[in-house]
Structures are given as C-alpha cells and as structure tokens.
Amino acid sequence: MRFDTRAVHVGNEADELTGAVTPPIYTSSTFAQAKIGETKGYEYSRSGNPTRQRLERAVADLEGGKLGLAFASGLAAETAVAGLLRSGDHVIICNDVYGGTFRLFNQVFRNFGVSFDRVDARSPENLERAIKPNTKMVWMESPTNPLMLVLDIKEIAKVSKAHGLTLTVDNTFASPCLQNPLKLGATVVVHSTTKYIGGHSDLVGGAVVTSSQALYEKVKFLQNATGSVPGPFDCYLALRGLRTIHLRMERHSKNAAAVADALSNDTARVDEVYYPFLRRSPSYKLARRQMSAGGGMMAFRIKGGYKAASKFLETLKVFTLGESLGGVESLAEHPARMTHASLPPEERKRLGITDDLIRLSVGVEDTTDIVDDVKGALKAALPRHS
Ligand SMILES: Cc1ncc(COP(=O)(O)O)c(C=O)c1O
Numbered sequence: 084m085r086f087d088t089r090a091v092h093v094g095n096e097a098d099e100l101t102g103a104v105t106p107p108i109y110t111s112s113t114f115a116q117a118k119i120g121e122t123k124g125y126e127y128s129r130s131g132n133p134t135r136q137r138l139e140r141a142v143a144d145l146e147g148g149k150l151g152l153a154f155a156s157g158l159a160a161e162t163a164v165a166g167l168l169r170s171g172d173h174v175i176i177c178n179d180v181y182g183g184t185f186r187l188f189n190q191v192f193r194n195f196g197v198s199f200d201r202v203d204a205r206s207p208e209n210l211e212r213a214i215k216p217n218t219k220m221v222w223m224e225s226p227t228n229p230l231m232l233v234l235d236i237k238e239i240a241k242v243s244k245a246h247g248l249t250l251t252v253d254n255t256f257a258s259p260c261l262q263n264p265l266k267l268g269a270t271v272v273v274h275s276t277t278k279y280i281g282g283h284s285d286l287v288g289g290a291v292v293t294s295s296q297a298l299y300e301k302v303k304f305l306q307n308a309t310g311s312v313p314g315p316f317d318c319y320l321a322l323r324g325l326r327t328i329h330l331r332m333e334r335h336s337k338n339a340a341a342v343a344d345a346l347s348n349d350t351a352r353v354d355e356v357y358y359p360f361l362r363r364s365p366s367y368k369l370a371r372r373q374m375s376a377g378g379g380m381m382a383f384r385i386k387g388g389y390k391a392a393s394k395f396l397e398t399l400k401v402f403t404l405g406e407s408l409g410g411v412e413s414l415a416e417h418p419a420r421m422t423h424a425s426l427p428p429e430e431r432k433r434l435g436i437t438d439d440l441i442r443l444s445v446g447v448e449d450t451t452d453i454v455d456d457v458k459g460a461l462k463a464a465l466p467r468h469s
Contacts (some may be wrong), residue, residue: 086145086260087329094141094322108319109133116156130307134315139290140324142280145259145325147266148292150299152306153318157255158183159277159311160289162191164251164271166305167298168219170196175213177204177223177239178232179434181253182423183375184222184317194440194469204234218246224253224372225262228437229382231443233366240268249298255279255409260332261374265294269301278409279379280333281323286317308381318409331411331447334352335379336360336415338453339445343455346383352391352461354439379445381406382418387465389438391418395464396441401448403457413453 084092097104109132114125125131135153154160161184170173174188176199182255188199202213204223223242227235236252243250251271258279264272274280276288291302304329305310313321343358359370360377370377385391396404402415406422416422423436431437445453462469 089144089404090141090260090329091326093144095326098403105139106134106319106322108315110315115434116401128315129310129312132312132315132318134317135313137177138313138318139377140326141322141325142274142276142290143292145328146254146272147259147263147270148295150296150378151290151292152299152302153276153313153321154289154291154306155291155311155313155317156287156355157181157253157273157277158187160273160275161187161253163301163302163305163309163311164273165192165197165293166309167249167301168197171217172197172219173215173391174199174220174222175204175210175218175248176201177210177234178202178219179230180222181228181255182426184224184253186425188222204239205232207235207238207242210239214242214246214248218248220249220251222251222253224256226256226370226378226380228256228380229357229423229440231359231364231380232360232380233370233373235369235451236262236264236267236269240264243270244268256380257374257378258328258332258409260328261376261378265292267373267455271298272294276321276324277407279296279328279335280324280409281321282328282409282411283320283394284407284410284412286324287316288313288321290321314432333376334447336376337446338447338450339379339381339443340377341384341450341454342443342445342457343377345380345458346381346461349458349461352386352465354386357382369423380441380443381445382440384437384439385461385464386439386468387442391464392439392441398460399456400462401446401452402443402460408442411447413444413448413456415441418442457466 139151249270252269255275272292274290346356358381402413
C-alpha cells in the first residue's frame with residue numbers, strides 16, 4: 084500500500100472485540116491476569132498499552148521502519164535515544180539542532196560523562212574530521228530550525244556507517260510524509276509528535292523509530308525503566324492526526340511555497356527567505372532529491388530589525404504569534420526572543436538568529452488569505468519601503 088492509504092489505516096484497524104472503526108482508548112493502568120503471569124499481552128500501561136501500541140505501529144510503518152516507540156514528548160524520545168550512550172562516549176551534533184536537543188546534551192548528558200562536538204555537516208569531510216575513537220553517535224536534523232538548512236542524510240549516513248556510528252535523525256520538521264531518513268541510511272528517527280504528526284496543537288508527544296531489533300529493545304527498556312510514556316488519550320490524538328497527515332502536508336507545502344514566493348518578491352522589505360523548495364535556495368537541489376515537498380516551515384529576514392519584526396508579528400491576523408509549529412493553524416514567532424531565547428547570545432549570533440529573523444509555521448488555511456496576511460503585515464511594518 085502507498086503512504087496515503089497506510090496513513091489512514093495502519094494502527095486504525097477495526098477493534099477486534101466490538102468492530103469499532105475508531106480505535107478504543109484504553110485508559111486502564113493495569114490488566115487482569117487469568118493466572119499468575121498469564122496475560123493477554125498487557126500487564127501494566129507503563130510497559131505496554133494497546134492504544135499506544137497502535138500509534139507505535141503506525142509511526143513505524145509511515146517512517147518505513149520496523150519498530151516504533153511512543154513517548155511523553157519529543158524530548159522524552161530524545162532522552163531515551165541519548166540514554167543508549169555511556170559515560171566516556173562522544174556524540175557529533177550537526178549544525179543547528181533544536182535548542183532543547185543542545186540543552187539536553189549540554190546540561191544533562193554532559194553531567195553523565197557524555198561529551199559532544201558540533202559540526203557543520205554540509206561537508207562530509209568536516210564530519211569525518213570530527214570523529215574521535217570514542218564517538219558513538221551522530222545527531223542531525225533536516226531541515227534545520229530556524230534557518231531551514233537541508234543536510235544530505237544519505238551522505239551523513241554513509242560516513243556514519245563507515246565508522247560504525249549510530250545516526251539519529253530528528254525528522255520533526257519534514258514529518259514522515261515528506262522524508263524517511265531510515266530509507267536514506269539513518270539508524271534511528273526521532274519525532275516530536277507534538278508537531279506535524281499530531282497536527283492540531285493539542286498534544287505533547289514523541290516517537291522513536293528504527294529497524295534494528297537490538298536498538299529497539301534497548302530503547303524500549305529505557306522507555307519502561309525511565310517511565311517516559313505518553314497517556315492513552317494523547318496516543319489516540321496522535322494516531323488520529325496521522326490519518327490526515329498526507330492531506331495536511333500537501334496544503335502546508337502549497338501555502339508555504341506561496342508565502343515564500345510573496346516574501347522573495349518583496350525585496351524592498353525582505354532581505355532573505357529560507358525555504359527548502361525555494362529555487363534560489365542553496366539547498367534547493369538536495370531538498371528536491373531528499374524531500375517530496377517543501378513542508379510548512381520557513382524563516383525570513385525583515386529589513387528594519389526588531390522594530391519592523393515586532394510590528395510585522397503584531398499586525399498578522401491569520402497567523403497567531405506563538406511558539407511551536409506543525410498545527411493546522413498558522414503560527415509566527417521571533418526566534419531570537421522566543422524559541423531560541425535560551426541559547427547564549429553569542430551562540431545565537433553565530434547561528435544567524437538575529438533580531439530581524441522571523442519564523443513561520445504556515446498552516447492549512449486558504450492560500451490567498453495567508454499570503455494577503457503576510458503582505459499586509461509587511462506593509463504595516465515598513466510603510467515607506469516600496
Ligand atoms: C525539531 C524538534 N525536535 C524536538 C522537539 C522537542 O519536542 P517536544 O516539545 O515535544 O518535547 C522540538 C520542539 O519544538 C522540535 O522542534
């Protein structure tokens with residue numbers, strides 16, 4: 084079956100007991116045993132829950148992986164994967180990963196003796212050079228946040244494999260609909276299901292997918308041992324979100340491409356636009372090869388710095404000023420003062436997260452309404468620039 088059919092059906096099979104076509108939400112924390120140790124496959128919902136298992140099966144299938152695990156948040160999923168490392172191990176973190184990922188390694192796992200280096204992985208030579216005898220894992224995102232840099236997963240996987248390293252790809256921004264890193268050679272995929280998988284800004288969750296049985300067993304052990312499981316209601320919501328992910332991603336991508344065009348055409352007010360499928364983008368060719376569409380995320384630099392950026396953000400009507408991304412509603416934010424405010428100022432500067440930068444999570448509303456909203460806010464922010 085093709086992706087769209089699997090998105091609708093996998094994990095959503097009719098309930099065997101009642102025939103219900105919508106998956107039941109099993110809220111039970113514990114399960115009756117006929118005799119001591121004789122179960123129907125479930126004992127206690129931290130170690131296994133039927134609603135969660137449906138979600139785990141669905142995410143794994145859509146990522147083209149064999150095995151999936153669901154978590155209480157994207158960061159809980161990341162923590163379980165990082166928990167594969169031991170004191171003395173070294174990790175290579177590629178380019179601009181999510182700030183919370185950096186914080187996890189810098190302020191949590193570093194305390195447990197796991198070291199890391201950050202590398203510009205646009206060149207495989209940089210990656211090769213950063214590998215140490217104790218390197219165990221490479222961690223990457225593509226496209227990156229907030230500057231939408233596209234990294235070559237296949238190339239990075241090749242180098243990782245040659246050195247026996249686990250390659251973890253955070254596929255949150257692209258979603259399983261637009262890009263499947265396991266098919267490009269990654270070992271593990273992580274998701275914040277809070278974003279495009281859930282798709283409606285009404286849950287916080289995470290997922291891990293792999294085709295390695297051994298790795299799955301280790302992460303499953305950590306899921307149970309650390310107790311970082313999602314509740315059954317959130318699993319149900321994520322599963323429901325997945326059923327329309329193909330429709331949503333198509334519209335997100337169409338709308339975002341239209342906004343990227345409108346922004347690029349307003350050279351009097353806009354300095355730079357970052358969107359993977361923008362023809363002028365340096366990673367356009369790679370993005371076309373690696374992703375089936377451009378997705379809903381983009382960023383741009385407005386002329387006039389913070390003053391113009393804040394006026395733009397406060398004038399928008401269809402877009403809501405807010406953090407997070409991947410929901411059906413359009414969101415806009417100021418990375419330097421919002422999502423990336425926790426990064427040290429010199430780090431923000433190094434990454435290009437300056438006061439003129441605005442990030443958009445383009446939703447699935449009417450294309451013309453969205454484009455008009457952006458154009459109107461640009462004019463209000465910079466009335467004399469035309
Ligand atoms: C790319 C990426 N990965 C991971 C996370 C963390 O996910 P969560 O907020 O669900 O813990 C986020 C959150 O914004 C993200 O953008």
